[in-house]
Amino acid sequence: MPLNKISRDLTSREQAVLDCIPAGHANAISRRRLARVACLDDRLIREIIYRLVVERGLPIGSSTGPEGGGYFLIEDLEDLDVATRHLKPRARAIYRRAQALERIAREKFCRQLKLVLNE
Secondary structure, eight states: OOHHHHHTTSOHHHHHHHHHOOBSGGGOBOHHHHHHHHTOOHHHHHHHHHIIIIITOOOEEEEOOTTOOEEEEOOSHHHHHHHHHTHHHHHHHHHHHHHHHHHHHHHHHOOOOOOOOOO
């Protein structure tokens, strides 16, 4: 579905954020700058980006790195690679943390916890 078709259904805040996100990872905008430009706080920016990607299906990627990073519209396979490169290691780290908490629950509280991922 074309981006302009989807953007007609966005809330005003979602549209304001989307309008500030540049195309391509080389032009990424930092979350801090995006918050300033869109006149929204950092937490709200993260929530809106999540909704735009997960609920609205918009191709917004993010990057991290020593040279900076930020949010960008994914335009090609290179952008997609940049956007997904850091997600899998972060997901593994979160899963390991959850497993550690499950182990702590068993050892300290004699409770069996099980991480269940709902889709």
